[in-house]
Amino acid sequence: xxxxxxxTLVRYAGLLSVAATGGASAALSACGVIDxxxxxxxxxxxxxxxxLDPRIVTNFTVPLRLxxxxxxxxxxxxxxxxxxxxTVRRQSTTILKGTQTDMIVYEARANxxxxxxxxxxxxxxxxxxxxxxxxxxxxxxxxxHGLHVDWRNxxxxxDAIRNGQTYDYRFKVQNRSGTYWYHPHAxxxxxxQTYYGLAGLLIxxxxxxxxxxxxLDLELxxxxxxxxxxxxxxxxxxxxxxxxxxxxxFQGVFGDVVLVNGMPGPVMNIDSRLYRFRVxxxxxxxxxxxxxxxxxxxLPFHLVGTDGGLLARPxxxxxxxxxxxxxxxxxxxxxxxxxxxxxxxxxxxxDPMHAEMEGMSGSGSGGMAGHGGMGGNGRADAQSxxxxxxxxxxxxxxxxxxxxxxxxxxxxxxxxxxxxxxxATVRPITLAASGMQWQINGAQFEMERELFRSQANAxxxxxxxxxxxxxxxxxxxxxxxxxxxxRRGSPRQVADLAVGGQGRLATxxxxxxxxxxxxxETVTLAINFTHTFSGEQLYTFHCHNLEHEDAGMMVNYRVA
Numbered sequence: 001x002x003x004x005x006x007x008t009l010v011r012y013a014g015l016l017s018v019a020a021t022g023g024a025s026a027a028l029s030a031c032g033v034i035d036x037x038x039x040x041x042x043x044x045x046x047x048x049x050x051x052l053d054p055r056i057v058t059n060f061t062v063p064l065r066l067x068x069x070x071x072x073x074x075x076x077x078x079x080x081x082x083x084x085x086x087t088v089r090r091q092s093t094t095i096l097k098g099t100q101t102d103m104i105v106y107e108a109r110a111n112x113x114x115x116x117x118x119x120x121x122x123x124x125x126x127x128x129x130x131x132x133x134x135x136x137x138x139x140x141x142x143x144x145h146g147l148h149v150d151w152r153n154x155x156x157x158x159d160a161i162r163n164g165q166t167y168d169y170r171f172k173v174q175n176r177s178g179t180y181w182y183h184p185h186a187x188x189x190x191x192x193q194t195y196y197g198l199a200g201l202l203i204x205x206x207x208x209x210x211x212x213x214x215x216l217d218l219e220l221x222x223x224x225x226x227x228x229x230x231x232x233x234x235x236x237x238x239x240x241x242x243x244x245x246x247x248x249x250f251q252g253v254f255g256d257v258v259l260v261n262g263m264p265g266p267v268m269n270i271d272s273r274l275y276r277f278r279v280x281x282x283x284x285x286x287x288x289x290x291x292x293x294x295x296x297x298x299l300p301f302h303l304v305g306t307d308g309g310l311l312a313r314p315x316x317x318x319x320x321x322x323x324x325x326x327x328x329x330x331x332x333x334x335x336x337x338x339x340x341x342x343x344x345x346x347x348x349x350x351d352p353m354h355a356e357m358e359g360m361s362g363s364g365s366g367g368m369a370g371h372g373g374m375g376g377n378g379r380a381d382a383q384s385x386x387x388x389x390x391x392x393x394x395x396x397x398x399x400x401x402x403x404x405x406x407x408x409x410x411x412x413x414x415x416x417x418x419x420x421x422x423x424a425t426v427r428p429i430t431l432a433a434s435g436m437q438w439q440i441n442g443a444q445f446e447m448e449r450e451l452f453r454s455q456a457n458a459x460x461x462x463x464x465x466x467x468x469x470x471x472x473x474x475x476x477x478x479x480x481x482x483x484x485x486x487r488r489g490s491p492r493q494v495a496d497l498a499v500g501g502q503g504r505l506a507t508x509x510x511x512x513x514x515x516x517x518x519x520x521e522t523v524t525l526a527i528n529f530t531h532t533f534s535g536e537q538l539y540t541f542h543c544h545n546l547e548h549e550d551a552g553m554m555v556n557y558r559v560a
């Protein structure tokens with residue numbers, strides 16, 4: 001059993017008290033986000049929402065925010081050799097036209113520039129030395145999602161700091177090239193703090209990445225484009241609304257305005273060439289089924305990377321599921337388009353397979369205007385006008401000019417060596433609900449309790465089974481990447497996409513840190529717990545439906 005200091009337990013107790021004394025609204029007021037004096041808790045009127053509805057193609061008019069070296073929101077910050085601060089603070093910004101939205105963000109200053117939620121870029125093998133400064137009136141801590149770091153640099157909830165306190169991180173980046181991210185991880189407030197704006201991308205580069213970029217003439221922020229996708233609910237005066245009904249807590253919070261890189265209805269002008277899109281599902285609960293549409297038909301694309309970096313070889317697809325916290329690195333070949341042609345990155349209809357709460361149900365459907373009447377249906381929470389599983393647009397791509405481009409996609413991208421599982425310990429893990437509580441192996445999170453131990457420098461097989469009367473759970477492992485070995489009992493909409501043998505999806509063919517486990521499905525993972533860190537390590541394993549995580553669908557595990 002892990003030994004916690006009295007200071008740690010007192011800090012955790014204080015964190016819980018924020019959520020316990022008044023629920024979501026009290027916690028958000030503590031963040032300084034909600035201003036009750038404005039009376040701005042009413043939802044957007046229908047006439048305002050109609051201009052933001054992502055199912056309507058004519059709503060896509062806002063230039064996509066692209067990361068650049070000049071700083072500002074999503075600015076590219078090459079991690080400096082010297083220490084730098086990441087300050088968590090309030091900020092007002094324009095998201096909806098003509099209004100200001102209060103958010104909480106990461107702010108950094110480096111190279112004489114200010115950055116908001118900077119996109120950190122770092123070479124594999126380099127060090128990151130940063131100080132987290134908490135400017136909120138509630139605890140926070142930052143998790144480096146997907147990175148292989150020791151537990152004191154991982155952002156464990158027990159390390160949450162209070163207002164005015166700091167937390168120092170120093171670690172070497174050991175991961176392969178890929179798209180990682182950072183976000184808060186204080187227990188009980190992770191969902192709200194992420195929802196209100198705390199999220200940033202972290203790009204790791206190595207020789208494989210350099211080869212791919214050179215072979216296809218890709219430039220980060222120009223033809224290599226990160227896409228952070230988040231769904232949100234807005235009030236009548238532009239405020240973010242975070243609902244806290246029983247259904248929201250049980251199923252997760254679903255917005256009805258979809259933001260890409262922080263903006264609704266984005267459009268990007270493109271040339272007739274190949275583009276790379278690094279998709280991160282930064283939503284609290286929503287699953288996306290990505291497709292590329294031209295007119296009434298789909299365009300194929302290539303999946304080249306997932307959570308833990310590049311695949312061994314490109315996989316040609318026409319659709320891919322991306323659960324909360326998962327990443328899909330895709331290449332879209334637009335050489336066949338003419339000037340003025342329009343393409344949409346969209347989310348296709350699917351059955352969200354939501355669990356039913358006794359006495360509560362809901363349904364909805366919505367056709368996608370402008371795409372031949374394709375529609376969708378699925379359960380929605382009481383707040384969202386965009387049902388989970390319906391079809392809608394994400395990004396409009398408009399061809400501004402034809403250009404010569406004759407570069408060929410490489411057949412080999414990187415080396416992905418399958419883990420040797422000979423003699424590996426098999427660990428069964430069950431995801432299920434008991435009453436109104438989602439649980440892992442019948443347990444809920446307790447700060448001072450570890451559910452199991454894994455042996456350092458050994459390989460284990462985890463068999464994760466999601467109860468049939470459940471909903472999809474995106475399960476995230478801290479500290480280590482893993483490889484998917486098999487899927488069994490997958491629903492038809494998932495099983496039909498299997499490409500890699502043993503029921504695996506294209507997204508299962510590389511290194512992962514988050515895996516979407518559907519109701520009735522068993523997903524088998526191989527995890528190697530080799531590390532060079534000093535002493536025993538304590539990490540968490542949890543559902544990345546953030547409302548599930550905050551409600552206790554998380555456990556500690558120890559590597560010893």
